[in-house]
Amino acid sequence: MNAGEGRALLKQFADVGRQLTPPLARASTSQRLSSAFAFSAALLCFVILLQWIFAFGDEASLRRVSGMVPSTAILMILVACGLILSKYSNNGLSNRARWLAVGLVLAGALIDQELLFLGGGTGLDRLLIPGFSSSVSSRMSTMTALCLILSSTALALVNTERRRQSQIFVVTASLGLLLSGIGLIGHLFDSESLYRVFVFRAMSLPTSFGFLLLFLAFLISRPDIGWVSIIAGEGPGSRSARRLSLVMLGAPLALTYAGFTVEKYGGIDINFLLSMLAILMSFVLFSGLLLLADRDNAGSQQQSVLIASLERTVADRDLLLSEVYHRVKNNLQQINALLFIQAQSSDHDGTKDALMRMSGRIESLGVVQRLLLEAPARNRLDIATFLTELGERLEAALSGTPSDFKISHDLEPQEVELDAAITLGLIVNELVANSAKYAFGASSPGSSVSNVISIRLIHEDDDTILLVEDNGVGLPHDQEEAMPTGGAGSTIVRALTQQLKGRLEIRSEHGLCTSIRFPNDVLRGQSA
């Protein structure tokens, strides 16, 4: 076994392992987490909505309500509810509700932006709520609208099983996560500078945080696709990713925040600070890289140890198998030797003959063993090759006892199952031995040229017919039944024919013709 095969084997093990993990157990944890995030986002929006409701009518209180406008809050609640709904019920009604939410959110975000740019700066809120504050911060930010569009797209695709749609889902949700992340971190550092970027203008801290929760909820809800599948995976790589992710994500943030604070109070030159940050970030990233590389090395070392031990096992098995084959053949040879020695020391012709026929049967089994090791698959044999070699062996062994004969073959290649091949071989052995003994009588040497025993296989759609024919004397007239029951040869042929579900027919015209019809599916080993 080479390393490639070993790896394929390991992959198979891994696949089996993955199949054994109950999908429900994995899914429910992520679904619960996802719903918790979505619920938190909805709750956040709800609290802000309540603030708006209580402050309504009082201009001073309205100004104190934190950034998120009512339209944003309502649309975000719609998305969150749609997501939770899609995870806990998947019938037609909930699907329609989900698509309604998608449509409403999309329409809301687009109309608001259209009003903002084309309608002279009035947003959705000012259109629908009379007396709504006209201050800049009290409108839906362009980035908020974009996040709403992204989240409604994600909501539309959240349960998809198609590859392309899954990719769009992951890209959409990840982009949303990144944008809301920029908003959130921007607020943590310096809201003023965030607002100086046009698209982020008026995107409040709660809005950013709410969207961050929402997009996380989307991504976590599908732990089977995208990069989340790597984080959520069972493999050693996923485990180290989970372990490292907090450091790798937190360290740049912490470093940058420290730099920001130092710059604000310590008066360090901004360029020096940037260069410091650059080198420190590189250091953090490089450490992470090395940690991963170290794990990778350890993993592949473990793998090669495993592969080596598998290779040893396979080699041991191969050795054992060839040892077994060797023993089988040696034992057959020993049995044959015993029969031969016994036959030689017997004075009685009948006994000698019986022992030599026995020896012939053993040799037929030996031919199968020999061909078996040359066959590409060790449970199948080409019956034509086998019967041809068997025929040659039978001719060499039996011709001249008592009269000479030739064997003719008409065999087309056909793969048969090993047991069927052995059985067919033993049947042919008996039939040829029978013809050799009785068909030609004690002929004169001159007539031997015309003595022929032919072995043929005729392939039909469902059956294969084995024909063993001789051109000898045929059945004696006083013998009604061919191959009388009771003889060893007859018993063997009948039993083995039955074993292969064959139908035996014997005719005596210009010699003896035995035909046996076998179903092909038995020969191919397909009906056990």
Next chain:
Amino acid sequence: MTAKSVVIVEDDALIAIYLERLCKKYGVPVLGTAAEGQKAIDMIITHRPTHVFMDMRLEGELDGVDVGTAIYLKHPEIRIIYITGSNEPATRARIDEDHPYRILIKPINPSDLEEALA
């Protein structure tokens, strides 16, 4: 052509007798039988048969090919007929390191043996 003669190198006593009887049947004298490698080399060099029946697995350190190669170096004219229970590629490759005259797979066909001696 000189008269044929055989030395049998075989660690299985039954098979050795079987081969001996077959030779007797074909009228070829058996000059000796050895089950162990070094004894086989000594016996073959002493008796100088025309043919050797060589089993692959023998008693002691040497295998059939070790014996065959040792014989070939001294008497390349002796025809070595390998008789082995294994026809796997590894065994075939090992036998091909020597100069086999014939390779017969157990259980052997007596007529193949007769043909090899002819």
